[in-house]
Amino acid sequence: MTNGSLWLVEIRRGLGASFRQGVTPSLEWRRHQLLQLARMAQDHAEEWLQAIVADLGRPIAETHLMEVGPIVERAIVSAAQLETWTTSEVFTNTVPDWQKSWKPTIYRAAKGVVLIFGPWNFPMTLTLQPLSGAIAAGCCAVVKHSEVATRFASLLAKLLPQYLDPSAFRVVLGGPDVGASMMKYRFFFTGGEKIGRIIAAAAGKLLTPATLELGGKSPVIIDSNYDIKLAAKCLCVSLDHVYVAQEKQEELIAALKECYHQFSPDGALGSGSIGHIVNETHFNRFKSLLTRTQGTIVLGGQTDDKLGMEPTIVTEVTADDSLMEEELFGPILPILPVISIEDAISRIRSGPHPLMMSVFTDHQEIKKNGHQEFSSPRFFFAEPAVVLANTIIKELPLGGIGASASGYYNPRYGFDTFSYLRSSIVGYTLRMICSAEQSSEFRYPPFTEKLPS
Incomplete structure (x- = not known):
């Protein structure tokens, strides 16, 4: 073990001690932490916005809608629902009468000390919403945010100890080497499939639970009978690619160009209406993709020296x-x-x-059968903005299956992710045990061919 990783061991040891000593079970304590999380987001809203804008160049209004607002809302909702979520389930109607006095019960217990890896693309939402779930479940947590979004990560490390109980929640800064050293504990990871595979392999060796929100290709399908201009206007969120009928391709391209010039009459670069690429590595990745594509660039593709890239449309793309x-x-x-x-x-x-899908159609048969046709964990017959509004801000779960993710979160689902079911049978007396034992003699040898009555 290197000296550089000893401090990680101390953090893990301290959080483990807090969990074992019973810091987190109290619902009042959890509620306070959740409300403190909401206060942290609200009290420093301007600082969060400026940090995210500095990292990503994303417009202020969009950042507030997609980042700060959901954290405040979801933390307050979670605080209000704790009693409901943690209520034990007693099985009295589904067990035989002779077992009802045993009070078979299921409780929800916290998994323990969890590790949350946060991404750079939606840094606040995709880091603090999982943390909200961990708090609600009664876990202690270490948060390791992506080093790519440096301003946000630094602000998180500064503010979180001021609002949350430092004996139960810690922030760790650093690059991939720090992340690798931390892969000895339970995981919640949001990011790409490549790193997700590494984390899943590490978790498998340790037999520790891992919940992965991995992203993935997110297609849009445009029905040939749908309003093409409306579809073009709604393609404003970074879903991944669009399928459109061959005979409608030129109409869609024309509509997208019209929308582009309407939204950015003086050009997108430097307009303040789009974000810049998060760092030079990703910037070069996008340039390489455009260099290697066999498709045709029909709009955009220009870059600047501030990691900016125009919205770019590429047609005739193959699988x-x-x-x-x-x-x-x-x-x-x-x-x-x-x-x-x-x-x-x-x-x-x-x-x-796919991570999620959006289908532009008015065809009722497609809407009726679509959920059976597709394997995407999030499937919507609506424009992409509605998809994100419902998955990030509202009650629907974020998560997936296969290459897109494993496990779920968003308020109640985050609580479920960071807790597990604990079964209990109580109410035995010595007389009950002896009676049950006498009636169960058939379990012991010597055995006969006679079936127990």
């Missing part, structure tokens, strides 16, 4: 194109022409599980 290798999460929108909506469905089903 084996560079733009389809991994989740993009950037200002590039590949368009894949298809013969029909059935063709799009077939292509999606032949690949990894």
Whole structure:
């Protein structure tokens, strides 16, 4: 063990001691921590916004809607629901009468000390919402945020100890080496599939639970009968690629160009309406993808020296194109022409599980059968903005299956993720035990062919 990792051991040891000594079980304590989390977000809203804007260049209004607001709202909701979520379940109606006096009960218990890896793309929402779930479940937690979003990570390390109980919650800063040293504990990870596989492998060796929110390709399907101009206007959120009928491709391109010039009449770069690429590594990745694509760039593609890239539309993209290798999460929108909506469905089903999907259609049969056709954990017959509004801000769970994720969170689902079910049978007396034992003699040898009555 290196001296550089000894401090991590001390943090883990201290949090473990707090958990064993019973710091977290009290609902009043959990409620206070959740309300403190909301206060931390609200009291320093401007600082959070400025940190995220500095890291990502994202517009203030969008950042407040997608980051600060949800944390305040969800933490308050969780605090109000603790009694409901933690209520034990007693089985009295589903067990035989002779077992009812045993009071078979299921309790929800905290998993213990958890480790939360946060991402850079939605740094506040995708870090503090899992933390909210851990608090609600009664866990202690270490939060390790992505070193890519340096301003946000530093602010988190500064503010969290001022609001939350430092004996139960700690923030750790550092790069991949620190993250690797921390892979000895329970995990909650939000990020890409590549790192997710490393974390899953580490967790498997230690037989420790791991919940992974991995992202992934998030397709849009546009029905050929849908209003193309409306669809183009709604393609404002970074879903990953679009399937559209071959005969509608040019109409969609024209509509997207019209929207672009409407939203950015003087050009997108430097307008303040779009974010910049988070760092040079990702910036070069996007440039490489555009260099290698076999598709045709019909809009955008220009960059500046401030890590800015214009919204870029690439047409005639195929399934084996560079733009389809991994989740993009950037200002590039590949368009894949298809013969029909059935063709799009077939292509999606032949690949990894999407993170989420959005289908623009008025076709009632497609809406009726869509949930059986697709394997995406989040599936919506709506524009992408509505998808995010419902998964990030509202009650629907974030999570997935396969390459997109494993496990779920968002208020109640976060509580479920960081707790486990503990079964209990109580109420035995010595007379009951002896009676049960006498009636169970058939369990012991010598055995006969006679069946117990």
